Amino acid sequence: MNLGKQLFLSGIGILALPWIGYQYLSDVGNFLIEGQERTQLLAAQAVASSLQNRNDLFEAQFETENTTGISTLFAYPTDYLIKIDGYRLDWEELAINSTHYASENIIRSGLNYDPKAFSFQMALGQRDKYLYALIQVTDSSPIYRNAAYRRLDNNDHVQIVTLNQQGEMQRFILTTQEPGPLTAYLVGPDWKYPVSGKPVTEILGFWRQSRKGYNIEFRLPLSLIGDQKRFAVAVADVVDDTKREVQTLIGTVPTTWSTQLNRIELRSPELIHIIEGLKRPGANILVVDQFRRVRAHITDNMYSSVAARNRNEEAIREALNGHPATQRFRPDDDANSEVIMAAFPIRSETGILGAVIVELATDEILSLQKETLENSATQTALVITAILAGLLIFSSRLTYRIKRLENEISELIDNVGRLQPLQEISYLQSRDEIGGLSRTISSMLVQLKKYTDFLEHMPRTLKHEINNPLNTISTSFQNLAACQLTERQKTYIESARRGINRLHSITNSIADAANLEAALKNEEFGPINLSELVRVYVDSCQHANPSRHFEFICTEPAIHIQGNSFRIEQLLDKLVDNAIEYSPLDSSTHLSLESSGQSILLAVANQGPPISDRIRRKPSEQGPRIQHSASGDHGIHLGLGLFVVRTIAEHHGGQVNIGNKEGHQEFLVSVRFPLYSR
């Protein structure tokens, strides 16, 4: 994997940052919500503390509920204009305070009371000088008044009892012949006949059929309820249209009528005042009594109260048992928001009076969290893009620089490892590591160049240095030879002359081989018909060496290569010299030339001893160096010869292969040239 890719992959690790950020924000969100829970609980505690030991505020309930079973009816104040039309819509706010009346509140009933067949739910409200009521009756078979009867009680009806200013009980029946406005009559204690034929016009009522049965909505002037604020309501159910008898009577006071009426609490001003002072934006605050009835309720109207709808929640039950508790809800209609409910018990010396419930939506926190998340996501994305782009640019540049340096350095050394003329490499002025590398390589190359130059000049220098003393010796012997000498002396001088010639020849060969590469560079190349050249060459060899046998096999009349004919001849000279030198006198030297595809194979084979493994294995690494050989300077010739062959072949784009022909005592040198196509 290249450097750029590695860096890029490392950079991708940065992509984990948004995830980490999301985790962090999520943690912060949870922390904030927990904080809010604690704050809400504290707020609830504050309200609860202010209500502590205020038994008086919860009194109404205590004096009746546990002793007589007659509860207090609460009429909550409302600013809402209630229209008497039987619809529930204008009761939305007050309906949360409604109470359900069923089997526990039976005044009179047949044997088989079925709450599914008959029960009702009542809410009371107060505005100006009127008491309002909404009674939602569950009744499978509503029976309307028949005008033929004078009696008022042989149909479904509502009974109302109040104590007037004088403390006298007043009984009213609300009834109708059909859905629509109700008529109210003042009736006697028997609840059968109207006291007078005139209806009571102060009481307005309406009957509207509902899915479960019917809704009754009525309005009563507060003046009808005396100072004692006593009030009771009952709903009578007639089932049989023929018999027309009241089968079930359910009321707010579960006994036959007596002076024991419900006390009506028209409002809880003190409690509401107390909690109104603690009102906070977005919060719903409720006070419930021990029976989980809502005693005070202020709402910010932003959403409906969970606690008001369902007072059976775990947190409320916990608080009523004396344990502060919090609970979270996800309102069905708003999946993005959560509501936190904190409930704190209200204590008194006598026990738990009730609980304060504070509800607050987490919208604000969640929207803050969402906003932060979006902001940070955008910023992170930008930063990551910038970092990745930066990394990409940096890595590309780094890779480019390293690649460029690599190319420049590899151009300075040819494919066989020879140093080319030095050129200044890039980034020598850079202050970073690549600059350092460049400078180190540059100085290494300079040193290497010096050393290579020394080695390359060595043979020539050696030749110059040796030739002078050699000339002294040679000329001295020549002059000596001209003197009067004995035969013996002449023999020695002749030996000396041969030695000198051989030495001269060696230094010449070494210097020629060493100069070969430089000489080749200055020579012109042109197309050569190699098959013709070799044919003429072999003929000449045969002519020059009649005692030897040469054989040339080439099926094609013309095989062209691009090259220098003299150098090819020199290459053949070396190959044939080697062949002649190492093969027996009467043996043949086989030359062959064949073209295959884009290359031409020139091979020279002769009988002879196997070539040393070292030369065979690495022919291309052989330089003009002396090989130790049993056959005197033949080794030198072989080594130098192969060096010359290789140098010329490579200069012509060819390759040399040296080996022993398998199964034969044959030595084979082959040179592969690229085919020249015009």
Next chain:
Amino acid sequence: MNALIAIVEDDPDQARNYSDALELRGFRVSSYSSRIQAIEGFRKDPPDVAILDVVLGSEFDGGFDLFKTIQEFIPRLPVIFLSSRADEIDQVFGLRLGAWDYQTKPVSLTLLAERVSVLLKIKEARTIDQLPSRDQQIQHGNLRIDTKRMLVSWKEEALVFTVTECSLLTAIVKANGGAVRYDELAAITKQTIVTNNTINTHIRHIRQKFRLIDPHFDSITNVYGAGYRWTAD
């Protein structure tokens, strides 16, 4: 009076060997071991032929520098460079300066003496302003060689050849279209050890000189593995 041969050689042994050999063959010899000494001697007693070493003591190109100085006061002096510096670039440089020949060490004293004699003859022939006789002249198409004066012309244009180059060309042309073998050519160069490479280098120089005045010159053909031959135009 016998010809005076000047030897400029910093090595006293080699200088003595040269002078002994030349004196034995009847030449007068004056030896100089440095460039300054040689200039002085040459002014005082101008030689007929000079044999110069290239490296003179600490002067790496002492011989070449000396030659340039000599030419100022003895313009037509035949000079042979005799040096251990056998690189082609040195030979080309020496010959371009105007030397008549460039021999490399070790040298055959017999052949050196012969070479000196040849130079003296050529010098004499060139001094006497006389038309060459028919037997001294080879006319082969566009080529004309004055074998006595060692002068070559191609398409009536004079070419400057060294004595060796001229001898080689003459031998090739005289073979009348036949190939002259490497060993025959080697003998003509009058050097001790002559490789095919040496011959090829000479031939290359000869061809280059022809091509300077005639880029299409192609009359010297290589007979691969054998030698060279002259092909008619």
